[in-house]
Amino acid sequence: MFIITKEVYFCYGHRLMNHAGKCRNLHGHSVKAAISIASEQLNDHAMVCDFSEIKQCVESYIDEYLDHNFLLHKDDPIMPVLHANNERFLALDEHPTAEVISKMIYQHIKKSGFNVTQVTLWETASAYACYQEN
Numbered sequence: 001m002f003i004i005t006k007e008v009y010f011c012y013g014h015r016l017m018n019h020a021g022k023c024r025n026l027h028g029h030s031v032k033a034a035i036s037i038a039s040e041q042l043n044d045h046a047m048v049c050d051f052s053e054i055k056q057c058v059e060s061y062i063d064e065y066l067d068h069n070f071l072l073h074k075d076d077p078i079m080p081v082l083h084a085n086n087e088r089f090l091a092l093d094e095h096p097t098a099e100v101i102s103k104m105i106y107q108h109i110k111k112s113g114f115n116v117t118q119v120t121l122w123e124t125a126s127a128y129a130c131y132q133e134n
């Protein structure tokens with residue numbers, strides 16, 4: 001089994017509503033996501049796939065939904081204020097944790113046809129979440 005991993009970098013603002021500590025406050029992160037793709041065999045170029053194919057797939061999703069966006073739970077009371085001021089945000093059914101964001105990226109890559117095995121999201125230099133299935 002071959003596994004390749006591509007890293008991408010992006011930023012977002014968020015807050016964790018009802019969090020007991022400092023993460024209940026509006027704040028932001030400059031994050032790294034690592035996307036791992038597996039294959040039993042290599043293609044004619046001796047690759048699982050080109051790193052640039054992963055980059056293109058994941059960056060188009062990240063640019064549209066996550067990068068320099070404000071990620072909020074759908075019940076967050078700040079949303080009407082952002083809306084009234086034409087500020088960009090994304091309302092999620094779940095709290096915008098590293099776990100949830102890594103799963104969002106995973107599901108997009110899987111839906112795009114890649115044999116993704118894991119997405120890891122470093123929200124800070126010392127804290128990261130992984131999402132995988134099976």
Ligand SMILES: Nc1nc2c(c(=O)[nH]1)N=C([C@H](O)[C@H](O)COP(=O)(O)OP(=O)(O)OP(=O)(O)O)CN2
Pocket residue numbers: 016023096097098099123124126127129
């Ligand atoms: N399981 C999770 N726990 C926390 C998440 C998360 O997404 N999943 N998110 C946060 C905050 O949004 C933020 O990431 C803060 O993380 P934390 O490591 O606590 O913050 P610091 O970098 O300031 O860590 P220190 O070690 O205290 O310096 C919180 N928890």
Ligand SMILES: [Zn+2]
Pocket residue numbers: 014023027028029123
């Ligand atoms: Zn945070």
